[in-house]
Amino acid sequence: MLGEFEYLLLTAAAKLGEDAYGAAIRQTIESVTGRRCSIGALYTTLDRLEAKGLIETWMGEATPQRGGRPKRMVRLTANGIQAATDFYGTVVSASRGTAWALT
C-alpha cells in the first residue's frame, strides 16, 4: 500500500508525462495540495519509489534556466501505475457512503 505523499508524487508524475522531473513534480504537488513540498521529502520519496520498482529515473537534459544542470527525469513503471490505481480504488471504496464522498 502506498503512502499519501507517494501517491501524490506518482499522480503528479503521471500527469506531467514526458515532462516529469524533480522541480516540475514539486511544483505540481504544491499547486494541488497548497502545501510546501521540500526537496528532501521529494528526493527521498523518489528513491524509495524507485527501490520499490514503481518508477524509473534517469538524468535528462540541462537547460540554461537550471544553470546548465541536468534534470532527474521520472517515469512510472507498470507496477507504479498498478499501485496508484489500487490506492485510488481503496480511497474511493473506503470513502463511499461518507458525507464528503462525491455521488
Place this chain on the structure above:
Amino acid sequence: MSRLFRWLVDRLSHMLKPGEREAVLGDLAESGATGSRALRELSGLIARREWRLWLALVLLAGQSFALLIFVSAPILNFDIWWKYGVRYEDGLSPARDAVVLACYCFALIFCCWTSGFALASFSRRQIQLKAALFHVVLLFCLAGFMASSRVAVHNAVFLLVAVTALVSLPSIAGVYRGSGIARLSTRGALLVAAGMLTISVLAIWTSTWQRAALESWSGGEIQTRFIWQWQALLPFALLNWPAAYLAASERLARLSDGF
C-alpha cells in the same frame, strides 16, 4: 544568492552523490530559491539521506567524551606525578595505577579507531568535513568539562595533547582505513571482536582493584558486590557499539554473499 550562501550550498552539496547533486542544484536554481532557502532545503535533504551518519556522529562524540572523562583523571594524576613527583593516593599500588591508565588508553584508542572506521563506512562523501565536525563536537564537550571541573591551564594543555594522541590520531587513522576499504575482512572483524572482549575483560578486571581499594578505604561501609551483575557490562556494551556494528556488518555481508 550571496557569495557566502553560494559557498555554503556548494560545500554542503558535495555530501550528495554527484548525479543527484547536479539535479538538486538545478532544481534549486530553477525554482529561484533564495540563499537561505536553498541552504535549508539542502540541509533537509542531507539530514534525511544521512540521518544514520548524524546520529552516529553525535553518539560517537558522546562516547569519546564519556571515555575521556574516565581517562582524564588518571592522565592528570600522571601529569602531576611527572612534574612534581607527587602521587595521588587512590589506594592502588603504582604498578596497578599504571595498568589502569594503560587499560583506559587502550580502550580509548580502540574505540576511537573503530568509531572512525564505522563513520567512514557509513558514508565516504566529504569524510574530512564529517571528521572535522566530530572533533568540533568532541572539543566542545571537552572544553565544557574542563571549564566545569576547573582544570588548570597547564593541565588543559596536557589533556589536549592526550586528546590528540588518544582520540584524534586513532579516529583519523580509522577514518583513513575505513575510506580505503569497503568493509572489514573476516580477520579484521575477528580482531575487532577480540578487542571488544579484551576491553570488557580489562575494564572489569581493573575495576575490581579500584572497588577493593574503595571498600578498604571506607572500612567496609561501601559494598561493591554489584560489579558482577549484568549492569556492570552494559556501559562496555554501549561503548563498543561501533566495533559491534563493524563485526556484525562483516558477518551480514558474508551471509548475503552466500557464505
